[in-house]
Amino acid sequence: MDSTNPSPKPSYSPRKSDRRQARKQSRVSTRGLYLRAIKDAFVKLNPKYAIKNPVMFLVWVGTIITTIATIDPYLFGPVSGNNLQLFNGLITAILFFTVLFANFAEAVAEGRGKAQADALRTTKSETIAKKLLSDGSVSEVSSTSLRIGDTVYVAAGDVIPADGEVTMGVASVDESAITGESAPVLKETGSDVASSVTGGTRILSDELIIRITADPGKGFIDRMIALVEGAERTKTPNEIALTVLLAVLTLVFLFVVVTLPAIARYVGSPISVVVLVALLVALIPTTIGGLLSAIGIAGMDRVAQFNVIATSGRAVEACGDVNTLVLDKTGTITLGNRLAEGFIPISTYSTQQVANVALAASIFDDTPEGKSIVRLAEKLGAKIDFDSHRAEAVEFSAKTRMSGTNLPNGSQARKGAVSAIKGFVRSRNQQDTPTPVLDAAYEGISQLGGTPLAVALDSEIYGVIYLKDIIKPGIRERFEQLRRMGVRTVMLTGDNRITASVIAGEAGVDDFIAEATPEDKISVIQREQAAGKLVAMTGDGTNDAPALAQANVGVAMNTGTQAAKEAANMVDLDSDPTKLIDIVAIGKQLLITRGALTTFSIANDIAKYFAIIPVLFTSANLGSLNIMKLTSTNSAVLSALIYNALIIPALIPLALTGVKFQPLTANQLLQRNIFLYGLGGVIAPFIAIKLIDVLITLAGLA
Ligand SMILES: Nc1ncnc2c1ncn2[C@@H]1O[C@H](COP(=O)(O)OP(=O)(O)OP(=O)(O)O)[C@@H](O)[C@H]1O
Numbered sequence: 001m002d003s004t005n006p007s008p009k010p011s012y013s014p015r016k017s018d019r020r021q022a023r024k025q026s027r028v029s030t031r032g033l034y035l036r037a038i039k040d041a042f043v044k045l046n047p048k049y050a051i052k053n054p055v056m057f058l059v060w061v062g063t064i065i066t067t068i069a070t071i072d073p074y075l076f077g078p079v080s081g082n083n084l085q086l087f088n089g090l091i092t093a094i095l096f097f098t099v100l101f102a103n104f105a106e107a108v109a110e111g112r113g114k115a116q117a118d119a120l121r122t123t124k125s126e127t128i129a130k131k132l133l134s135d136g137s138v139s140e141v142s143s144t145s146l147r148i149g150d151t152v153y154v155a156a157g158d159v160i161p162a163d164g165e166v167t168m169g170v171a172s173v174d175e176s177a178i179t180g181e182s183a184p185v186l187k188e189t190g191s192d193v194a195s196s197v198t199g200g201t202r203i204l205s206d207e208l209i210i211r212i213t214a215d216p217g218k219g220f221i222d223r224m225i226a227l228v229e230g231a232e233r234t235k236t237p238n239e240i241a242l243t244v245l246l247a248v249l250t251l252v253f254l255f256v257v258v259t260l261p262a263i264a265r266y267v268g269s270p271i272s273v274v275v276l277v278a279l280l281v282a283l284i285p286t287t288i289g290g291l292l293s294a295i296g297i298a299g300m301d302r303v304a305q306f307n308v309i310a311t312s313g314r315a316v317e318a319c320g321d322v323n324t325l326v327l328d329k330t331g332t333i334t335l336g337n338r339l340a341e342g343f344i345p346i347s348t349y350s351t352q353q354v355a356n357v358a359l360a361a362s363i364f365d366d367t368p369e370g371k372s373i374v375r376l377a378e379k380l381g382a383k384i385d386f387d388s389h390r391a392e393a394v395e396f397s398a399k400t401r402m403s404g405t406n407l408p409n410g411s412q413a414r415k416g417a418v419s420a421i422k423g424f425v426r427s428r429n430q431q432d433t434p435t436p437v438l439d440a441a442y443e444g445i446s447q448l449g450g451t452p453l454a455v456a457l458d459s460e461i462y463g464v465i466y467l468k469d470i471i472k473p474g475i476r477e478r479f480e481q482l483r484r485m486g487v488r489t490v491m492l493t494g495d496n497r498i499t500a501s502v503i504a505g506e507a508g509v510d511d512f513i514a515e516a517t518p519e520d521k522i523s524v525i526q527r528e529q530a531a532g533k534l535v536a537m538t539g540d541g542t543n544d545a546p547a548l549a550q551a552n553v554g555v556a557m558n559t560g561t562q563a564a565k566e567a568a569n570m571v572d573l574d575s576d577p578t579k580l581i582d583i584v585a586i587g588k589q590l591l592i593t594r595g596a597l598t599t600f601s602i603a604n605d606i607a608k609y610f611a612i613i614p615v616l617f618t619s620a621n622l623g624s625l626n627i628m629k630l631t632s633t634n635s636a637v638l639s640a641l642i643y644n645a646l647i648i649p650a651l652i653p654l655a656l657t658g659v660k661f662q663p664l665t666a667n668q669l670l671q672r673n674i675f676l677y678g679l680g681g682v683i684a685p686f687i688a689i690k691l692i693d694v695l696i697t698l699a700g701l702a
Pocket residue numbers: 001002003328329330331365367369370396397398399401402403415416417418451452453492493494495496516
């Protein structure tokens with residue numbers, strides 16, 4: 001839970017994003033990226049890879065056929081015409097470039113990940129680990145020999161040899177190797193969120209004893225490398241469905257093209273094999289076929305640029321389908337640094353007395369709330385009148401919703417949710433005490449969106465602490481955007497009903513659940529899923545792990561426990577719960593981009609069909625069909641093919657950055673995109689082909 005998170009809340013200053021930006025740029029040089037992609041484009045010509053993309057593979061096969069026809073134009077039967085070898089050679093070259101361009105698109109998309117993986121690998125060099133043996137002695141071993149369950153000792157200056165949990169000590173650690181943030185992070189034992197350490201990070205001060213939790217090659221950095229490199233990138237269900245659709249379309253066009261020679265012979269206008277291959281390539285969906293995997297990779301990459309590591313493309317894509325977002329109140333919707341604003345006494349007690357009990361109940365509470373209560377109480381002159389070394393801490397838990405101190409004299413000081421403290425007092429008094437003043441204070445604070453904490457000593461409630469929290473600026477607009485995209489937001493909080501409804505109303509969430517226990521989180525998710533919804537959530541604690549695993553998209557905070565990180569399918573390196581909203585937007589954009597480019601590609605192919613087919617039959621005195629007045633059959637085929645090849649690199653930037661994103665529902669988007677990319681896709685080829693036809697006629701190529 002957030003209130004137990006000792007690390008500072010993320011700031012929203014532009015400086016931080018600038019730093020992140022600078023880091024990305026230094027890691028990846030654009031020039032190197034393109035050079036590498038050009039090389040990879042050739043490597044991907046290997047049939048072993050090429051066959052994974054059926055549409056482009058067919059183009060590759062076509063290239064080989066036209067190559068043979070260039071060497072011997074008469075091999076596949078009698079053909080007429082002059083300059084056959086030049087024409088066939090040109091077609092072959094264009095087809096070859098079509099395949100290369102598609103490979104290049106994929107390679108560019110993969111490039112950034114590969115460069116990032118290289119940078120990560122440099123942090124992963126083998127180190128010497130100080131392993132603790134059962135007899136208490138220390139033995140120096142290689143980090144690669146460590147196994148789960150081993151215990152190691154690390155001190156200032158050491159690199160942590162493998163992932164683990166701190167079992168003893170407190171130390172500050174430089175995690176910039178994975179998060180890019182130079183500020184040191186405090187690691188300590190016992191804490192739910194600060195006890196997990198990552199191999200490859202460096203201890204800056206003090207020393208730690210760590211129990212290893214990952215075998216060699218299975219650590220967080222290893223997983224990150226595999227992920228950013230795309231080694232684990234499997235096709236997502238949506239991608240598979242689209243690949244099947246494209247294959248079917250390809251078959252249809254293959255059938256169309258195969259039946260053409262018979263018709264052509266009938267009308268007395270025979271067509272050569274090379275023209276048939278060219279026609280086939282022009283008609284099959286090569287544009288989307290060539291860009292499909294680049295779009296998917298770019299989606300993962302865009303998530304990575306937000307400093308979020310996705311375990312699979314499937315996870316990013318699932319974000320696009322999310323219908324319900326489950327969010328925490330404290331720290332996600334509100335700023336989360338709830339600070340004590342005042343003490344309100346009840347019955348005969350004075351403010352001073354409330355402050356004294358509040359202080360006694362908070363001396364061991366190191367949550368931001370606890371510390372702010374101590375500060376305020378001390379400011380009001382409160383003092384503790386017992387030996388704190390002999391007192392016992394009662395830790396806060398989201399289940400009990402209270403915390404406190406057992407004093408040396410046997411007294412119990414508590415503070416917590418008003419209902420929880422009422423329950424605490426009732427169990428000692430065996431009856432309810434009517435407390436109209438308490439209820440008024442509770443309601444007053446809640447109406448302001450604040451959190452009221454009741455303060456009790458043994459069987460007496462002394463008063464209420466007002467914890468003030470502020471809704472994050474701009475959060476209402478973000479929920480508004482989500483609503484327009486058809487995403488429902490549900491706020492989940494351990495806080496009381498009134499506070500919850502006030503904050504929910506101000507923030508504009510669709511629904512909320514108050515006084516929620518950690519178990520409620522999982523049941524909310526299950527209920528939504530039972531209604532056919534895809535659910536996304538964030539979490540950091542161990543008790544969030546089951547809910548993170550249950551959600552379709554679970555984003556764990558990097559400050560969270562190992563269990564939470566393993567259960568999630570994304571890890572946010574900045575530990576900013578608000579990012580879930582951005583990730584959902586990225587997922588939506590990925591799906592929209594794919595849809596838009598598919599529409600454009602298919603519209604293009606249909607337009608090309610009507611542009612070229614008539615020209616093929618001009619010699620049969622069907623010239624009136626040549627509405628575009630293209631120069632000749634050859635120039636029509638060449639123009640169409642050149643357009644077909646060039647459109648792939650022309651659309652790479654769009655495939656990588658994604659189409660312009662507007663928060664609309666899926667249906668509205670579909671309509672808008674069919675109009676924009678469908679109509680555009682029909683018109684563009686006519687204009688472009690005509691233009692290229694004029695140019696190559698001027699150049700005397702056809
Ligand atoms: N350190 C604390 N000591 C005592 N009581 C606390 C402490 N922190 C929170 N509480 C009380 O327990 C309630 C539940 O806390 P919990 O962390 O489950 O939810 P929350 O912080 O209010 O909201 P969210 O679930 O959005 O983080 C709080 O609303 C508050 O009344």
